Structures are given as structure tokens and as C-alpha cells.
Amino acid sequence: MTPDTPTPVLSLSNYSIRFATPDGEVQAVSDLSFDVHAGETLAIVGESGSGKSQTFNGVFGLLAKNGRTEGMAKLEGTDLLTLRARDLDRVRGRDMAMVFQDPMTALNPVLKIKRQLAETLEVHKGLKRRAAEAEALAMLKRVGIPDAERRIEQYPHELSGGMRQRVVIAMALLCRPKVIVADEPTTALDVTIQAQILDLFAELTGDKTALVLITHDLGVVAGVADRIAVMYAGRIVEEGRVEDVFAAPAHPYTAALLGSIPRVDRDAGAVEPIPGRPPNLIRPPSGCAFHPRCGFAVDRCKAERPPLERVAREGAGPRRAACWRAFVDAAKGTAAQGDLAHV
Ligand SMILES: Nc1ncnc2c1ncn2[C@@H]1O[C@H](COP(=O)(O)OP(=O)(O)OP(=O)(O)O)[C@@H](O)[C@H]1O
Ligand code: SF4
Ligand SMILES: [Mg+2]
Structure with missing residues (x-):
């Protein structure tokens, strides 16, 4: 080589x-x-x-x-x-992270968006809860979710298809x-x-x-x-x-x-x-x-x-x-x- x-x-x-x-x-x-x-x-x-x-x-x-x-x-x-x-x-x-063709396959229907995103950072990067949630919110904003402070408190089914897709993209990007x-x-x-x-x-x-x-x-x-x-x-x-x-x-x-x-x-x-x-x-x-x-x-x-x-x-x-x-x-x-x- x-x-x-x-x-x-x-x-x-x-x-x-x-x-x-x-x-x-x-x-x-x-x-x-x-x-x-x-x-x-x-x-x-x-x-x-x-x-x-x-x-x-x-x-x-x-x-x-x-x-x-x-x-x-x-x-x-x-x-x-x-x-x-x-x-x-x-x-x-x-x-390595995958953004799936169908966003629902990547989201847990019974967990709020905040928990799903923060958990990724807690598990893989060892971040504390507060810091993980703050990063999750920042990433939601970066992928263009309007009113991210409210959306992060919601469950996947409360979001439109396009918004769910952006959440999944945020999740993939979180750990770099x-x-x-x-x-x-x-x-x-x-x-x-x-x-x-x-x-x-x-x-x-x-x-x-x-x-x-x-x-x-x-x-x-x-x-x-x-x-x-x-x-x-x-x-x-x-x-x-x-x-x-x-x-x-x-x-x-x-x-x-x-x-x-x-x-x-x-x-x-x-x-x-x-x-x-x-x-x-x-x-x-x-x-x-x-x-x-x-x-x-x-x-x-x-x-x-x-x-x-x-x-x-x-x-x-x-x-x-x-x-x-x-x-x-x-x-x-x-x-x-x-x-x-x-x-
Ligand atoms: N569990 C399975 N059992 C049998 N065949 C399967 C199974 N899962 C996928 N396939 C077959 O594997 C092939 C490849 O599927 P794949 O999902 O990779 O297609 P794709 O290129 O992603 O198509 P699309 O653009 O529609 O998403 C298809 O012929 C599909 O029918
Ligand atoms: S069938 Fe067409 S694509 Fe396939 S080898 Fe022959 S010329 Fe190429
Ligand atoms: Mg496909």
C-alpha cells in the first residue's frame, strides 16, 4: 500500500x-x-x-x-x-450509523425523542444525562426541526414523516x-x-x-x-x-x-x-x-x-x-x- x-x-x-x-x-x-x-x-x-x-x-x-x-x-x-x-x-x-429508508424502524414508539437521542450519547460517548440532552437538542436544531424544544418532548407518532426522518438523521449524526x-x-x-x-x-x-x-x-x-x-x-x-x-x-x-x-x-x-x-x-x-x-x-x-x-x-x-x-x-x-x- x-x-x-x-x-x-x-x-x-x-x-x-x-x-x-x-x-x-x-x-x-x-x-x-x-x-x-x-x-x-x-x-x-x-x-x-x-x-x-x-x-x-x-x-x-x-x-x-x-x-x-x-x-x-x-x-x-x-x-x-x-x-x-x-x-x-x-x-x-x-x-457507524444507518439512516433507514423507513424511519419508524429506527425509532422506539414508546420513548420520547429526547430519551432516544440522549441515550445514544450516554451509551456510546459516556455523556451524563444533562449534557446528552443538551447535545440532542442542538442536533435537532441543526437538522432543521422547528420548535425543537417542544418536539424533543414528543413521541415518534406525534411527528410527521419528514420530521421523523430528520430525527433519525440527527440520531445517526450524534456520535460523529x-x-x-x-x-x-x-x-x-x-x-x-x-x-x-x-x-x-x-x-x-x-x-x-x-x-x-x-x-x-x-x-x-x-x-x-x-x-x-x-x-x-x-x-x-x-x-x-x-x-x-x-x-x-x-x-x-x-x-x-x-x-x-x-x-x-x-x-x-x-x-x-x-x-x-x-x-x-x-x-x-x-x-x-x-x-x-x-x-x-x-x-x-x-x-x-x-x-x-x-x-x-x-x-x-x-x-x-x-x-x-x-x-x-x-x-x-x-x-x-x-x-x-x-x-
Ligand atoms: N427476508 C427476505 N427474504 C427473501 N428475499 C428478501 C428478503 N429481504 C429482501 N429480499 C429481497 O432482496 C432483494 C434486494 O432487496 P433490497 O431491499 O436490498 O432492494 P433495494 O435495492 O433496497 O430496493 P428499493 O429501492 O425498493 O429500496 C429484493 O429482491 C428483495 O425482494
Ligand atoms: S447484455 Fe448488455 S450490459 Fe450485459 S454484457 Fe452484454 S452488452 Fe454488456
Ligand atoms: Mg431499499
Whole structure:
């Protein structure tokens, strides 16, 4: 390792998730390998069911009972998948925090907001009750909760969905964890609050926190992320610096996602459905899982799965893609974008 390649905060390698069901095994996440570094924001995008949330449920030890993980998920060198429940509990909340897609899953319905937030600081940072409650209130104000002094005395059900989401974000930020995974954190929020929350995230990542942002909103990706990983059928199909990938996607699925919005630099950009159906993860298609929906499929695509490998593309950073066509075009030294624009 050279000084130019710092140790990642979070590092997944050959990471997979399988769910046992009466119909067979769901291959929800397959063979992921990626790193997230301090101060960096990695966006994870992909259609519904592509494995975005389960990837991190597995990392946090929160999979449903019928799920199991394989491979490694290291937080600063410690494999989280081998930790005992008690040790993982200690790491969760203190070193890594998750903002869940559904805020109610993270909130205790019978505890006041004040207690839930303060408890996090008492348990993980050893703060006394008074100090913890004061910090909790300050954080509620920072995430834009109006009338925070009154709200902090309420129960989760007394708050609107958007406000609950902000409470969950406040809870994740409280201990200044090394990694925050935010699963669609701004979807339920209005545009002004969204901007405030994204600014807060940006401030934290500047402060060396690593942020993983799961989102359908490509406008948010363009605005705040450094790198993007595109998931399809439980696998990463493309990964690279945001500006590089947006300027010239190497994978037809990425191109289709980006092509499905009129302009990515406008805040209205949301991932639109792509023609065809997402695959069945109990019996995924042979070869490249995208082949039934890909206008570029050739015989090899149905027969052999393309590995996720470095591809030569102009841009500021390294790029990986899992596509036979991306490899062919890179090997020829030609840009595939003329073709891919028609996907
Ligand atoms: N307990 C479970 N048993 C069986 N399959 C499951 C279970 N939990 C999740 N899955 C499957 O795992 C796959 C990945 O789900 P995941 O929640 O990660 O999708 P996602 O990319 O987060 O989608 P969305 O954008 O809708 O949130 C889906 O096909 C889902 O049906
Ligand atoms: S490997 Fe083939 S089917 Fe898959 S995305 Fe590339 S061209 Fe399309
Ligand atoms: Mg999800």
C-alpha cells in the first residue's frame, strides 16, 4: 500500500447475501467488492430490488432471520461479519450509523425523542444525562426541526414523516461516526430541508466521515457524491467518479438510468423505470443479468457473466464496469457512447 492509497474506512470484499425461501434461494447480493474512504461520499443507485438496502442491513448485522452473509465487510480492518452480537452493538451507533429508508424502524414508539437521542450519547460517548440532552437538542436544531424544544418532548407518532426522518438523521449524526449509511434519506423531505440535510452531510464528510448515500435521485448524486456504484440484480455493474460516469457511462444499464432523465444537473432528476422487468433473483438470467433488457446483447452475454473490471475511459479517476461491450470498446480504444446513447 502506498501513501496515495489510504486504508478505507469501510471495505467489502466478495460480499454476498442469500435469503432462504420456500421457492428457493434469493441471490439478493452477489460478490460485491468496494471501498469507502474517510471524507468521501459514495452513492449507490439502482432499481428497486437491486440489493442496495440489504447490502447494508447485512453489514450492520440487521438481516432478516432467513438471510445470511458471505465474504468480508471490514470497518477499519475489523471484519464486522465475524463480530459477536455484543461487539457489533458497540460499533453500531458509535463508529457507524444507518439512516433507514423507513424511519419508524429506527425509532422506539414508546420513548420520547429526547430519551432516544440522549441515550445514544450516554451509551456510546459516556455523556451524563444533562449534557446528552443538551447535545440532542442542538442536533435537532441543526437538522432543521422547528420548535425543537417542544418536539424533543414528543413521541415518534406525534411527528410527521419528514420530521421523523430528520430525527433519525440527527440520531445517526450524534456520535460523529466514521461511516454513515443513509438509505434514501431525503425522499420524504421538502426541497429546503433536503438542501440543509445534504449540506450537513457535506460538512461531515469534509470532517472525515465517510458517507454512503443510497438514492433514486440522480440530482442528489450529481450534487453531493464523489463516486457512484450502480447496482443491478445484486451486483455492482459500474463504479467510478460521479463526473466521469455521468459524462460517459461505460455500462448500458448506467446509460439507460442516466438517459431516463432529461438532465442530471437539474434537481428534478429521478430514476425512471427502464423498459422490461427486473430479474427474478431466485433464478437470475444466465450470463449478464441485464441481457434480456439490453439492446447490445450478443451471444456471449447470455452465456458468460462479465466480471467487474477496470475499463479504460477518459476521466479523472479509475472506472470499473461489468459488460462485455465496455471491454470490447475499451480494447479498441474507441468510445462506446455513440452506441450507448441509443440503449
Ligand atoms: N427476508 C427476505 N427474504 C427473501 N428475499 C428478501 C428478503 N429481504 C429482501 N429480499 C429481497 O432482496 C432483494 C434486494 O432487496 P433490497 O431491499 O436490498 O432492494 P433495494 O435495492 O433496497 O430496493 P428499493 O429501492 O425498493 O429500496 C429484493 O429482491 C428483495 O425482494
Ligand atoms: S454484457 Fe452484454 S447484455 Fe450485459 S450490459 Fe454488456 S452488452 Fe448488455
Ligand atoms: Mg431499499
